[in-house]
Amino acid sequence: MIRTKQLHxxxxxxxxxxxxxxxxxxxxxxxxxxxxxxPILAQxxxxxxxxxxxxxxxxxxxxxxxxxDRWLHEFSKYIAVNSVGAAANNAVYIFLVLTIAMFSKYxxxxxxxxSLAGMGFNFVSSKLLVFNS
Numbered sequence: 001m002i003r004t005k006q007l008h009x010x011x012x013x014x015x016x017x018x019x020x021x022x023x024x025x026x027x028x029x030x031x032x033x034x035x036x037x038x039p040i041l042a043q044x045x046x047x048x049x050x051x052x053x054x055x056x057x058x059x060x061x062x063x064x065x066x067x068x069d070r071w072l073h074e075f076s077k078y079i080a081v082n083s084v085g086a087a088a089n090n091a092v093y094i095f096l097v098l099t100i101a102m103f104s105k106y107x108x109x110x111x112x113x114x115s116l117a118g119m120g121f122n123f124v125s126s127k128l129l130v131f132n133s
Contacts, residue, residue, distance in 0.1 A: 012062040013123045016054045024050035051082050063131030074130060081125040089118030 024046045031042035055078045059067045068074040093114035096103035103110040 009062055009127070010123060013058060013126070014119065016057040016062055017119055017122075019057060020050040020054035023053050047086070051079055054082070055079075058126060058131065063126070066131040068131075077130045078126065081130055082122055085118040085122035085125065088121045089114040092117040 024043075027046035027049055028039070028042045031037040031045055032039060037045070052075075055075055058078075059071075059074070091114075093107075093110045096110040096113055097107055098104075103113075
C-alpha cells in the first residue's frame, strides 16, 4: 500500500514532469521555428533547460525536506538519473514500435508507455539516489 506522503510526492513529481514536458516541447519548437536550429541540437538545448526546471521544482516542492546543501552534487545526480530515465523512455518506445503492430499503427501509445516507464524510473531513482536523507 502506498503511503499518503509517497502518493503526494508521486503526484507532485508528475506535475513537475508535465512542466518539464511543456518547457521541453516549447523550447524545441522555438529553437527550430524561430532560431532555425536543427532538431537534434534543439532537443539537447531544450532537455538541458527542462531538466533544470524539473530539478528546481522537485528540489523545492516535491522533495523539499530532502534537498541537500550540496546542490551542485545533487543537481549532477539528478541529471544522471534523468538521462538514464530518458534512455529507458526511448528504449520502451523503440521496442514497442518495432515489435508490436498496434504500437506501430498508434505510436502515441508507445510514447505514453515510454513516458510512464521513464517517469516511474525517474521517481524511484530520484527518491532513492538524489533526494534522500
